[in-house]
Amino acid sequence: MTGRTVGIVGGGIVGLAVGRELTRRYPGVEVVVFEKEDRLATHQTGHNSGVVHAGIYYRPGSLKAELCARGRALLREYCVDRGLPYDACGKLVVAVSESELGRFDALEATARENGVPGLRRVSGAGIAELEPHAAGLVALHSPGTAITDYAAVSTAFAADIERAGGRVELSTAVTGVRHRAGRVEVTTAAGVRTVDRLVVCGGLHADRLARQADGVDGPRVVPFRGEYMTVAPDKRDRVRGMIYPVPDPRYPFLGVHFTRRVSGEVEVGPNAVLALAREGYRRRDVAGADLRDLLGWPGFWRMARRHWRTGMAEMRGSLSVRAYMRAASRYVPDIGAADVRRAGAGVRAQAVDRDGSLVDDFRIGHEDGITTVRNAPSPAATSSLAIAEHVVARMGVDR
Numbered sequence: 001m002t003g004r005t006v007g008i009v010g011g012g013i014v015g016l017a018v019g020r021e022l023t024r025r026y027p028g029v030e031v032v033v034f035e036k037e038d039r040l041a042t043h044q045t046g047h048n049s050g051v052v053h054a055g056i057y058y059r060p061g062s063l064k065a066e067l068c069a070r071g072r073a074l075l076r077e078y079c080v081d082r083g084l085p086y087d088a089c090g091k092l093v094v095a096v097s098e099s100e101l102g103r104f105d106a107l108e109a110t111a112r113e114n115g116v117p118g119l120r121r122v123s124g125a126g127i128a129e130l131e132p133h134a135a136g137l138v139a140l141h142s143p144g145t146a147i148t149d150y151a152a153v154s155t156a157f158a159a160d161i162e163r164a165g166g167r168v169e170l171s172t173a174v175t176g177v178r179h180r181a182g183r184v185e186v187t188t189a190a191g192v193r194t195v196d197r198l199v200v201c202g203g204l205h206a207d208r209l210a211r212q213a214d215g216v217d218g219p220r221v222v223p224f225r226g227e228y229m230t231v232a233p234d235k236r237d238r239v240r241g242m243i244y245p246v247p248d249p250r251y252p253f254l255g256v257h258f259t260r261r262v263s264g265e266v267e268v269g270p271n272a273v274l275a276l277a278r279e280g281y282r283r284r285d286v287a288g289a290d291l292r293d294l295l296g297w298p299g300f301w302r303m304a305r306r307h308w309r310t311g312m313a314e315m316r317g318s319l320s321v322r323a324y325m326r327a328a329s330r331y332v333p334d335i336g337a338a339d340v341r342r343a344g345a346g347v348r349a350q351a352v353d354r355d356g357s358l359v360d361d362f363r364i365g366h367e368d369g370i371t372t373v374r375n376a377p378s379p380a381a382t383s384s385l386a387i388a389e390h391v392v393a394r395m396g397v398d399r
Contacts, residue, residue, distance in 0.1 A: 004029045006397060007186050007195035008107025009174045009209055011035030012045040013150055013384045014169075014376050015201035016157035018086065021388035023164035026397055031166035032195070033158070034188055036173035041154040044203050044278065045381060047346025049228075049259045052076070052086070052146035053379040056111040056119075057247065057254065058185075063362040064379060065114050067390060072144070077208075078385065079148055082156050085262040089241035091145035092127060094136035096330050097323045100246045101138070106138055107246060117283065118143040133238040133334050145242060149262050150381045165186060177213040177370070184213075184369055195397055199371045204278040204349045207220030208293075210365075210372035217357050219351035219374060220297045223278045223290070224253075227318055229325070229340035231258075236266045238334050245331065251310070252350070252360045252377065256317075256328050259277055268328050268340055272348070273318045274311060281345045304354025351375035364391060 006022055008015045011033055019031045037043075052072055058064035060064055079086035094131065095104040111119050120141050127139050158168045167188070176187030177198065184198045202209040207221045231239070244257040253272040262264050276294075277287035294300050304311070317324040325337040351359035362383075363375035371391055380387065 002154055004197070004397065005195045006031050006197045007184070007193065007197065007242045008033045008199045008201060009186075010201035010203055011037070011040045011154075011158070011168060011170070012043065012157050012201060012203050013041060013154045013157070013381050014373060014387055015199070016161065017384040017388035018199050018201065018391050019161045019166060021080065021385070022397070023161055023166055025392055027164065029397060031161055032193070033161065033166070033168045034172045034174050038171045040168070041151040041172070044346060044349060045154055047262060047281075047344065048150060048378070048381060049270070050147045050150060050261055050376075051242065051259060051382070052148055053382045054091070054116045054142045054145045055114040056107065056116055056140065056142060058110070058111040058114060058379070059361070063364070063390070064383070067362065067383040067386040068379045069115065070389075071379070071386035074385035075148070075153070075382060078145070079153065082159045084152055084156060085360050086146055087262060088144055088146040089150075090130070090141065090143045091242035091244060092131055092134065092139040092141055094127065094134060094245060095246050096136045096141040096333055098137070101194065103249065104138065104140075104246050111142075113141060116142055116144070127353065131240055131243055133272070133332055134243050135331060135333055147242075147260060147262050174209060177209065179368055185220040196370050197371070197397055199373070199391060199395065201373045201376070203376075204347060206349060206372070206374050206376075207351070210374050213370045213372060214365070214367055218299070219353045219363070220293065220299065221278065221349045222294060222297075222300055222303070222352045223280060224272045224348045224350050225275040225280060225345050227345045228267045228269035228343040229321070230343040231268065231335055232339045232341070233267040235339045236264070238332055239266045243331050250307075252358055254378075256324070258328070258332055268307075268335070269324070270283055270346065271314050271317050271324065273314050275347050275353055278347065278349070280347060281351050282351045289305065289377045297352070298344060299352040299354045299356045303352055306356060348377055350377060362387065366394055366396070369396070378393045
């Protein structure tokens with residue numbers, strides 16, 4: 001393998017995990033990671049809730065289900081080995097009304113088929129034993145669901161790459177990709193680089209970069225901003241681990257929930273509000289190119305026609321703390337609008353197909369020496385080491 005070069009676009013957790021796996025599997029290959037920002041894990045990786053998922057939600061047989069299960073085990077082992085934060089504080093998925101019980105039963109069946117470790121169904125009394133301040137009729141308890149610091153994990157992955165002789169080039173935006181003479185030319189802010197294989201893990205810009213690489217238009221990224229509230233210090237003890245609602249199966253979002261962070265803080269969120277910029281962390285952020293891409297995609301309009309009522313409800317919660325907390329307080333009645341303040345936000349790169357469908361699985365393609373990761377939302381961080389194994393095994397580095 002000596003003399004071959006593999007380029008990776010994106011210094012988030014998935015791109016860095018792929019780079020690390022390449023250095024492990026092919027020690028003679030030169031690995032270079034191109035990251036447009038001046039630091040790693042700037043966008044989705046650095047703005048998520050830090051949850052290590054156990055596999056409760058994902059369609060059995062899907063890549064999400066398969067790679068989440070393996071990724072969770074690999075990530076736990078990695079964090080323990082490197083002394084990184086990893087707290088298996090557990091999670092409750094709570095049904096608070098009779099109308100949710102059908103969805104709850106279906107979710108339990110999915111979780112059991114996925115082999116979620118230690119999963120058990122608990123009654124209202126069982127909820128009170130695990131989370132004394134929570135309310136609900138019935139819940140699924142996942143003791144193996146954990147929290148970590150994904151930015152710290154990403155930094156450790158980058159150090160592994162560099163220790164193995166690879167390079168992580170910050171402030172190096174990729175502006176063009178094309179095949180040339182059996183190799184791949186990568187145009188960056190620092191000039192043109194030629195590599196033997198390329199992996200596109202562009203996150204919020206994955207569709208644009210992938211389209212340059214293979215000419216395929218779709219799915220496109222539709223950005224959704226996820227806003228968080230932080231719970232006042234004197235109310236943090238009301239939540240021991242994580243408390244989630246029963247999700248709506250029409251959406252790949254999990255609903256506003258309570259999450260303890262490795263810092264000791266407790267957050268509520270995120271919601272899912274349409275963003276008008278791919279890096280639109282504030283309501284006032286608008287990017288012309290992003291807006292044109294959004295409005296010019298037929299899939300966006302088809303999605304909007306189907307789900308506009310849900311979108312309006314999410315917007316009300318975004319504008320009003322009281323509206324935001326109205327649903328969340330059903331799960332922990334002792335924490336209301338007066339007990340939280342607005343915190344940060346993240347933007348989720350949600351892939352949407354031309355027919356308006358929200359892509360609900362990882363979407364990874366391989367063609368002519370280029371691997372494209374077009375959709376890698378949650379649980380991509382949990383699954384990152386397993387995604388890396390999956391990608392590297394199929395990209396043909398040794399051919």
